[in-house]
Each structure stands twice: as structure tokens, then as C-alpha cells.
Amino acid sequence: MQKYSIQHNNWSRRHFLKCLPLSAFAIVGCNQQTHKFSNKIDTLEKVTQSGVLRAGYFVEPPAVMKDPNSGELRGSYVGAIKTIAAELGVKVDFIEVDLARFAAGIQNDLYDVSIGSTFRTIKRSRVVAFTDTIYYLGFAGVTPKGRGDEFRTEADVNRKGVRVALKEGAALQTYAKERWHNPELVILTGTDLSLPLQAVSSGQADVGFINEHTTEFYARNHDDVEIIFKDNPILVLGMSWAVRPDDTRWLQFLNTSLEALVSTGQMARWERKFYGEKLRRQIIEPDAPNVQT
Structure with missing residues (x-):
């Protein structure tokens, strides 16, 4: 912002009063811009206030499975997001999305989190923020x-x-x-x-x-x-959920929630129920990998 300096020996009272409205307008304009960006409600607060957690998904068993007749969703990720929503005291609104467009849905605020099991790649991480790896695939x-x-x-x-x-x-x-x-x-x-x-x-x-x-x-x-x-x-890469890159508090909350579900064995129980065995939590680093991600 341009600064105005008033020196009594060079400025008359009339000049000062003439310029004051312009200075005040500039200050107000700046404050309005600052307020516009700083007053943005983060997703965690928005979800708790609205009572709805919007979860984008695509079918990828055993994480997300869809009954072809009833349309009912089940799976380890479905159980996880429902549990997290219950802890917040909100309901889940599931929104189906194409894998090829999951990032655009996040960027355009179509959902609060993409729970479609997504490969964590370097290119994708430029446009979304991934949770910590849930399993490897x-x-x-x-x-x-x-x-x-x-x-x-x-x-x-x-x-x-x-x-x-x-x-x-x-x-x-x-x-x-x-x-x-x-x-x-x-x-x-x-x-x-x-x-x-x-x-x-x-x-x-x-x-x-x-x-x-x-x-x-x-x-x-x-x-x-x-x-x-x-x-x-x-x-073979880590599989994760995804949120907006600037949604730090929401990302931290989801990471903590997912860690609790993994460390208590609940995630493994869902995986055994829908897949028959616990999924891959660790990988052996390959020799001299030639992989661009």
C-alpha cells in the first residue's frame, strides 16, 4: 500500500483534508482484502457447522464397494469416513466421481475429501494434499x-x-x-x-x-x-485420501483420525471383513528403481 507522509511545513490543512478521504479509502480497501482471505472458514469448521461431511469416492474394493442393486456403499474406507463423521457428530454425503477428475472436484469444492483410494504420485501432489499412506498397492x-x-x-x-x-x-x-x-x-x-x-x-x-x-x-x-x-x-505406491493443498487443519485432523483407526486395529478388521486379509502396510524398497511418479 502507498504511504502518505504529512509534513507541517509543506502541507496546508486544506491539502490534508482533501487527501484524507483518498487515504481512508485505500486503508479500508486493504482491510477488506485482508478480511476476505483471513476470514475463510476452514473445512473442519465448515463440516461441524453444516453437519455434513462431503466425501468424493470411486469404487475400488475393498476400500469402497457398491451394491449393484441397492447402491449401498461399504468397505474399509467407507467404514473409516463414517466413523470419523460420527466422532464429529455429522452425516456423510457420498459423491461419486471419476478417478480422472478427482483432483478437479477437490479444487472446485465439490467435496471436502476424496476417499477414493488414490496413488500418491509426485505429479498429483502438485494439485492436492494427500493424507499419510494408508496402505501400499x-x-x-x-x-x-x-x-x-x-x-x-x-x-x-x-x-x-x-x-x-x-x-x-x-x-x-x-x-x-x-x-x-x-x-x-x-x-x-x-x-x-x-x-x-x-x-x-x-x-x-x-x-x-x-x-x-x-x-x-x-x-x-x-x-x-x-x-x-x-x-x-x-x-507400487502409497494409497491415500486427498484434500485441498491449503487445507492444513483438515488434513491434520484426517491424518490423526486415520492413524487412530490403523493403530487400534480397526482398519485391519474392516480389511479382513471385505478382502479376507490385512492390506500391505510396508514395502521393501526395490533395487535401483527406474520409476517416475
């Missing part, structure tokens, strides 16, 4: 029954004539574009994470990749495919 895939031996390594996938189905917005999409220059990449859009796997069942692709959990649940119900990369998943 990589990418596996499926191929038609009887063709598993054809695709044991990434070099087997990275061949001309191979059609590889990937989900738009998945971390593996960027990875594949940077490394797999020979196969045909079939990029699929939509909220259903199993789309790349469905492409294999329908004959649109030779292999389809998505996270290990979605792959395993799909294979359980589709005997026309077999899993590849089950024992050597690609691009």
Missing part, C-alpha cells in the same frame, strides 16, 4: 485364460501388436506412455475402474491393467481371464 492385470505365460514381464507387454487397456487418469497411464512405446494403448474413460479388465473379456484388448485389488476382485467373478503381474506388481 501396485498395478496388476488380466489376460484371456491360457495366455498368462505370454505376459510375465514388462518387456512382454511392450511389444508391437499387443493391445493394452488402461484407465484414463490412472497413475499407470502416464507410466505406460513414457515407457511402453510399442504396444497399442487403449485408454478408457468412465467411473468404473474395471473398464480395462472388461476390455479383455470383450476382446478389445490383449491385456488390461488396473490396481491389484480391482484386478483380483474382477478375476474372482470372471473365469474367462487370468491375473498377470500378481507376484510382481508394477509401480
Whole structure:
């Protein structure tokens, strides 16, 4: 802000009174701008005041599962966010979102937190703030029954004539574009994470990749495919929830809440209920990794 200096030997009373309204206007304007930014209600306060916690999600078992008939949601993350909401004395409003657009939903205030199980990547962390890692996960895939031996390594996938189905917005999409220059990449859009796997069942692709959990649940119900990369998943990363980058108090609250659910064993109990076993909390660092995230 420009400063005005009044020196009695140079300024007359009339000049001072003439300039005073302008100075006052400048000060008020500045105060209004400061008030505009400093008076912003943080999400924790907003949620408790409104009585509603808006949770964006996409289906990714066992974290988020959706009954195809009733639409009812269940899963470890669903149980976690409901428990957190109960502690706050508020209800949860679930909002389904496409993985490829989860960050835009946060930035445009469509929901307070994205509980869709999301890979923590360096690129994504530029536009959202992630909670601490809840578990670790990589990418596996499926191929038609009887063709598993054809695709044991990434070099087997990275061949001309191979059609590889990937989900738009998945971390593996960027990875594949940077490394797999020979196969045909079939990029699929939509909220259903199993789309790349469905492409294999329908004959649109030779292999389809998505996270290990979605792959395993799909294979359980589709005997026309077999899993590849089950024992050597690609691009293993931490899985987290996401909030606005400037939402520090809300992020700290969620981290504390999630830590309590993990350390007390409640998260593991949900995981065993919906998946059959506790999920991967630790990973062994690979030798000489060649991974850009």
C-alpha cells in the first residue's frame, strides 16, 4: 500500500483534508482484502457447522464397494469416513466421481475429501494434499485364460501388436506412455475402474491393467481371464485420501483420525471383513528403481 507522509511545513490543512478521504479509502480497501482471505472458514469448521461431511469416492474394493442393486456403499474406507463423521457428530454425503477428475472436484469444492483410494504420485501432489499412506498397492492385470505365460514381464507387454487397456487418469497411464512405446494403448474413460479388465473379456484388448485389488476382485467373478503381474506388481505406491493443498487443519485432523483407526486395529478388521486379509502396510524398497511418479 502507498504511504502518505504529512509534513507541517509543506502541507496546508486544506491539502490534508482533501487527501484524507483518498487515504481512508485505500486503508479500508486493504482491510477488506485482508478480511476476505483471513476470514475463510476452514473445512473442519465448515463440516461441524453444516453437519455434513462431503466425501468424493470411486469404487475400488475393498476400500469402497457398491451394491449393484441397492447402491449401498461399504468397505474399509467407507467404514473409516463414517466413523470419523460420527466422532464429529455429522452425516456423510457420498459423491461419486471419476478417478480422472478427482483432483478437479477437490479444487472446485465439490467435496471436502476424496476417499477414493488414490496413488500418491509426485505429479498429483502438485494439485492436492494427500493424507499419510494408508496402505501400499501396485498395478496388476488380466489376460484371456491360457495366455498368462505370454505376459510375465514388462518387456512382454511392450511389444508391437499387443493391445493394452488402461484407465484414463490412472497413475499407470502416464507410466505406460513414457515407457511402453510399442504396444497399442487403449485408454478408457468412465467411473468404473474395471473398464480395462472388461476390455479383455470383450476382446478389445490383449491385456488390461488396473490396481491389484480391482484386478483380483474382477478375476474372482470372471473365469474367462487370468491375473498377470500378481507376484510382481508394477509401480507400487502409497494409497491415500486427498484434500485441498491449503487445507492444513483438515488434513491434520484426517491424518490423526486415520492413524487412530490403523493403530487400534480397526482398519485391519474392516480389511479382513471385505478382502479376507490385512492390506500391505510396508514395502521393501526395490533395487535401483527406474520409476517416475
